[in-house]
Amino acid sequence: MIEVKNLHKSYGGTEALRGIEFTINNGEIFSLLGPNGAGKTTTLKILTGQLKPDQGRATIKGFDVLKKRKQIRPIMGVVPEETNLYERLTVVQNLKFFCRLYGTDFDIIDNYLKQVGLEEKADAAVKSLSRGMKQKVLLIRALLHEPEVLFLDEPTSGLDPAAAEAIHKILLDLNHQGLTLLLTSHNMEEVDKLSERVAFLDCGHIAALDTPDRLKMAYSENKIKVLLKNSDNQQKDYEEKIIPMNSEESASLMKKWMSEGRLAAVHSREPTLADIFVKLTGSDLM
Numbered sequence: 001m002i003e004v005k006n007l008h009k010s011y012g013g014t015e016a017l018r019g020i021e022f023t024i025n026n027g028e029i030f031s032l033l034g035p036n037g038a039g040k041t042t043t044l045k046i047l048t049g050q051l052k053p054d055q056g057r058a059t060i061k062g063f064d065v066l067k068k069r070k071q072i073r074p075i076m077g078v079v080p081e082e083t084n085l086y087e088r089l090t091v092v093q094n095l096k097f098f099c100r101l102y103g104t105d106f107d108i109i110d111n112y113l114k115q116v117g118l119e120e121k122a123d124a125a126v127k128s129l130s131r132g133m134k135q136k137v138l139l140i141r142a143l144l145h146e147p148e149v150l151f152l153d154e155p156t157s158g159l160d161p162a163a164a165e166a167i168h169k170i171l172l173d174l175n176h177q178g179l180t181l182l183l184t185s186h187n188m189e190e191v192d193k194l195s196e197r198v199a200f201l202d203c204g205h206i207a208a209l210d211t212p213d214r215l216k217m218a219y220s221e222n223k224i225k226v227l228l229k230n231s232d233n234q235q236k237d238y239e240e241k242i243i244p245m246n247s248e249e250s251a252s253l254m255k256k257w258m259s260e261g262r263l264a265a266v267h268s269r270e271p272t273l274a275d276i277f278v279k280l281t282g283s284d285l286m
């Protein structure tokens, strides 16, 4: 669906992108994870035709993003980083405005308002909405012309956990209906939960690219943490042990603890995406 090859972009002396490459499959949820200034928005702006790269090439469904704007516009939707709605107009007025631009039927608006749970706010002025509600309006706006691929720049930044969760659910629903999604985030939990594959973006480089699970496996220390119950006369009720995941010694220890009835909990010690990010780049995600 999307192919990105050797993209470079500088702003004056700042190199924002230093040759990034990735492909996104049809129907995939793909995330760009990186801290402030990593180059996430720059990448999205190039893909959505708002910015010209200095070098490299990107295509959507085989169409060059620079040269084939007319072919690409109908197949892509964009949820930008800033909330750029008409604040004094109502929700429906905002959405009708875009329906007219795209030449789509107004009927579709009601369905989307229901799908995201905003039907009661249809006639409210956008300026009276919460940040999460505005984000939902932006999302509907990006979907009015029924695109095949949706670009979302930090779709849940600044939202409380419940509002973020609501957006996640909608995104997963849309993806089940066949939409391809490219989102940026610096929230590793969000990326872990939503994406099929993730690219770690750091200072304009892709430091790693894979499924969240494979990344976690690759950087796992292959250790497990066990919590053991102590006998009644000991000072502490429980003690913690960290042992290798696959070894003869661990197997016999586990067997012993199990037969003694001491095993209270077992956890695999896999790193989080944030741990791996720090390990690979030396930078924090925040």
Ligand SMILES: Nc1ncnc2c1ncn2[C@@H]1O[C@H](COP(=O)(O)OP(=O)(O)OP(=O)(O)O)[C@@H](O)[C@H]1O
Pocket (backbone or CB within 6 Å): 011, 012, 014, 015, 016, 034, 035, 036, 037, 038, 039, 040, 041, 042, 043, 186
């Ligand atoms: N219009 C601009 N003029 C000059 N420098 C810019 C401009 N836009 C971005 N940059 C620089 O390019 C780099 C990448 O910025 P970009 O906005 O792509 O990062 P980002 O990953 O989206 O960050 P954030 O998480 O803060 O949104 C940064 O160093 C930034 O300062």
Ligand SMILES: [Mg+2]
Pocket (backbone or CB within 6 Å): 040, 041, 042, 081, 153
């Ligand atoms: Mg950004």
